[in-house]
Amino acid sequence: MRDAALATTRPLRTPGVIHYGSVGANEACDLLNRFYHPLSLGETPGGDVKIEMEVIQLGPLTIGHLTFAGGVTLIAAAADAYHVTLPVTGRVLARHHGREVTAGPATALTFRPGEPVYLRPEAPSAEIDVRIERWALESELATLLGRPVEGPIDLPAAFNLTGGPAHSWSRLIRLLHEELEHGTSLIFQPQVAEHLRSSVLSGLLLSVPHRYHEELAAPGTAGPPRSIRRVLDAINDEPERPFTVAALAGIARMSVRSLQEGFRRHLGCTPMAYLQRTRLDRAHAALRGADPAAVTVASIANRWGFAHLGRFASAYRARFGVSPSETLRRRA
The missing domain is CATH 2.60.120.10 (Jelly Rolls)
Structure with missing residues (x-):
């Protein structure tokens, strides 16, 4: 078809x-x-x-x-x-x-x-x-x-x-x-x-x-300060990059502790948790639009920064309620 x-x-x-x-x-x-x-x-x-x-x-x-x-x-x-x-x-x-x-x-x-x-x-x-x-x-x-x-x-x-x-x-x-x-x-x-x-x-x-x-x-609704927004922009632009919390702190131009506290205060999560959620969302969108005859779950997981397939599958199911392979098969 x-x-x-x-x-x-x-x-x-x-x-x-x-x-x-x-x-x-x-x-x-x-x-x-x-x-x-x-x-x-x-x-x-x-x-x-x-x-x-x-x-x-x-x-x-x-x-x-x-x-x-x-x-x-x-x-x-x-x-x-x-x-x-x-x-x-x-x-x-x-x-x-x-x-x-x-x-x-x-x-x-x-x-x-x-x-x-x-x-x-x-x-x-x-x-x-x-x-x-x-x-x-x-x-x-x-x-x-x-x-x-x-x-x-x-x-x-x-x-x-x-x-x-x-x-x-x-x-x-x-x-x-x-x-x-x-x-x-x-x-x-x-x-x-x-x-x-x-x-x-x-x-x-x-x-x-x-x-x-x-x-x-x-x-007067206030969003996150500019330093936190720089980190959000970096993650949203390239979530597949191998970011560390220290690297993200460098982008924010603040200490790791200040970055952690800023994320908890303004986003309700840690920087690395936000990064993982963003990667999962991008992987979900990629799986949904992929041709199962041409790509694999592993290739999409790797594309979005997940090196361990088992941990990726577990986190994916926790967020979306289905396995990555189920999402991919829906395209068949």
């Missing part, structure tokens, strides 16, 4: 962007699994399903423009990331905890990690689907607050896009989509892409209600 889907790929017009022409239900299901969540795709009886996709991936952020011709239903037992659907034309029916929500261009739909996904776009219709890796959104929130958070974040099932910060956030998403056609766009510059990615994540957190929103929006 994967080969058939890839055969529909048109030549890339821009770096980092993948375009798919009109594909049928089987190919579309494979593509949606590849870029979003493990799901099944149902067809309306008598309908001729055709889907077009245009996708850009900026690290843990995936933005895709999907066009549907023919009735289709998208179902996932559980989302494995934060997901936001912004209808562009037509309407989309979603189900949340037994309640049906119908959204048009004025309303966005959200799903949290662990929640079942049910989407039924009417045909013809188009939508922008945003996937944010769980670790990325929760790390962004923790950095903004200057302390650890307990996820998943309780984003609302739907939110209005017609005014306020949410309207501004939706314009940012649409801007990123519109820039895909321009190969010389600044969004393909790594430094700019990094700022845009952070803007999308922090913008969503500031635009919708959740249990941390009041604290986040309060005047």
Whole structure:
């Protein structure tokens, strides 16, 4: 199935962007699994399903423009990331905890990690689907607050896009989509892409209600001091590097003891615990997107700085509730 889907790929017009022409239900299901969540795709009886996709991936952020011709239903037992659907034309029916929500261009739909996904776009219709890796959104929130958070974040099932910060956030998403056609766009510059990615994540957190929103929006909310932020940036930029606590203290320009105390006060963990969590999150994302015929758990563990496979597997299961091999097999 994967080969058939890839055969529909048109030549890339821009770096980092993948375009798919009109594909049928089987190919579309494979593509949606590849870029979003493990799901099944149902067809309306008598309908001729055709889907077009245009996708850009900026690290843990995936933005895709999907066009549907023919009735289709998208179902996932559980989302494995934060997901936001912004209808562009037509309407989309979603189900949340037994309640049906119908959204048009004025309303966005959200799903949290662990929640079942049910989407039924009417045909013809188009939508922008945003996937944010769980670790990325929760790390962004923790950095903004200057302390650890307990996820998943309780984003609302739907939110209005017609005014306020949410309207501004939706314009940012649409801007990123519109820039895909321009190969010389600044969004393909790594430094700019990094700022845009952070803007999308922090913008969503500031635009919708959740249990941390009041604290986040309060005047004078202080994040970690600059010295701690330097260490966070170093870890998030290159978590695979063989950092030691002494090396991280050097980056912070403080003593090891002061660094340890600073992390406990502002992040609620030690620097090395934060490093391991970041590595586990990156390994999880890599396993989820990998082809099990082409890579192994060991190669991904090694890629993200884990030298001992057994300890990696134990820590991975403790964080995600499944083994690394189970995550990799879901791609088969």
